[in-house]
Amino acid sequence: MKQQLLKKLQQNAELNINDIEEHKRKGNHAIGFYCLYAPTELAVAAGAIPLPLCGTRHDPIEVAEETLPRNLCPLIKSSYGFAVSDTCPFFRFSDIIVADTTCDGKKKMFELMSDIKPVHVLQLPQQQNFDLFLEPWKNEILNLKTVIEDMTGNQITREKITSAIELLNRERKAKKRLMDITKATPSPLTGMELVEILFKTGFFADKQKGIDLIDEIIDVCNTLIKNGDTPYKIDTPRILLTGVPIGLGSDKVVKIIEESGANVVAFENCSGYKQTFQIDETKEPFLALAEQYLSIPCSVMSPNQGRIDLLDEMISQFSIDGVVDLTWQACHTYNIEAVQVQKFVNDNCKLPYLHIETDYSESDTEQLRVRIEAFLEMI
């Protein structure tokens, strides 16, 4: 039943490319997004398709390194490599790329990327102090609104932005329900399956189609839970993965953890649970967007107490036995924040913690396996 569903997901992902092509043929627009901080509601409100862009595979890194330094985070190199080699269909479909000044590596890479395609960079504040930074951030969002209106020729009215917020809130709710499935002990889904589902549903052009498919998956999972149908035992170690985002192609740590006999049940990262927020529908829409997006607890924020709060909540809700903190090589902010996360996990939660710094390549697989197995022996 689960396998059929994953197959259907794959078919839908393939059909989705046709949907985007069809939409573009009619003279509509597509907008590429790299980071969770950029409000995709603006694209939806202007009748454009928001597209997440590729950046989770190792193969385009070689071509990226012809231009970029080797000692750079693989996510940045992969994103640039996909763009420069024209191997990401979503990048190709995009009329404009919306990017953010999240970290130093990204913002300088985007300058180079703007030679390939128009890139609009949002100046993201690095602190969540609303008194100081909410107004400038809201202005950045309003500037983006104008850019999108000019490009598409469509006005983003109050009514349109409100209904875009309502639609994407429903999508985020569906994703949260999906990610909450693994709260069941033992979980009916493997971490690898959850990564695949989240990754593939992220690309849907028709948001409602995506939501319906997620709901269908949730129904099947609930039946599996009811029937006790699970690949795990009641005492299978339940792992929370925190840190940098992952996707298909950059999921080796999840794979090794699960090959070593544990189950990754929770993802505290921007490809996982950080996507589950809700925009306040009762407030002025642009203020509500600015507030909620600025509150995303990425390590680029200083300080970043929000991440610790989210970890605290997830560790208890998902009955976590151990925390693995993943940092992509040369990602300074996550690498340094690991010190605070370790202290919190060890001292406050009294749980084992493992910090891993790696890249997308397979070269250190066996070394990682030793560490991960030794970590699981601690549980």
Next chain:
Amino acid sequence: MISAGIDIGSRSIECVTIKNGDISEIRKADTGFDPIGQAKQLINGLKFDRILATGYGRNLFEIEHNTATITEIKAHARGAVHFFPKVLSVLDIGGQDSKVIKLNDSGKVIQFEMNDRCAAGTGKFLEIMAKTLGFSIDTFGNEAMIAKKDLSISSMCTVFAESEVTSLVAKGENPNEIARGLHLAVLKRAVSMLNRVCPKGPVVFTGGVANNPFIVERLAQMTQREILVPQPPEINGAVGAALIAMENGKQIK
């Protein structure tokens, strides 16, 4: 009951049997390029009821002999507790990696850190450097000991250190002092890892590098901590595996 532990490392393989809580036999071999063939030869004719494998070749051994395995972290922790029951910190410098393990008072691993990126800071580093300087690895520590002063080597990468050594030799620096500089580079790395993971109390120092007298002496000086070395230090992992085999290992026919 006789239980056996086999530690298949990158440079050497050690096998130990334990009978009634005491070590009854120790066997050693070089790993070479055929770890499983070497391991097979090593256990040939050895009498045991249970066996457990550890070290980087453990998974091959598991398939070959249908036995259980544990990581070298757990094995070294158990071995260290056997030799020095009260100890909470373990430093292991082997052929391919170095690691620091922190234990709680019941001997359970609560934290560890590994350097496994490259040969830097490991036995392999010292071995290659000894060769570059024309010394034998067995007496490399003594050569460092008789140097008159400390010399600083900045490169920890085996490849770069080799060219740094070559240029120091060309400058006419004393080979014993260069040897000492190389030892100090390994020590600096080990001490910072040790201070980060377990900053207090006596340290059990295991692995082949713990046979090096200069490293052991300077480690005690630099950390101002008691350094305890099991004899011989390279069997610690195999002892740990044998003990765990006895406690909960898989029965072997």
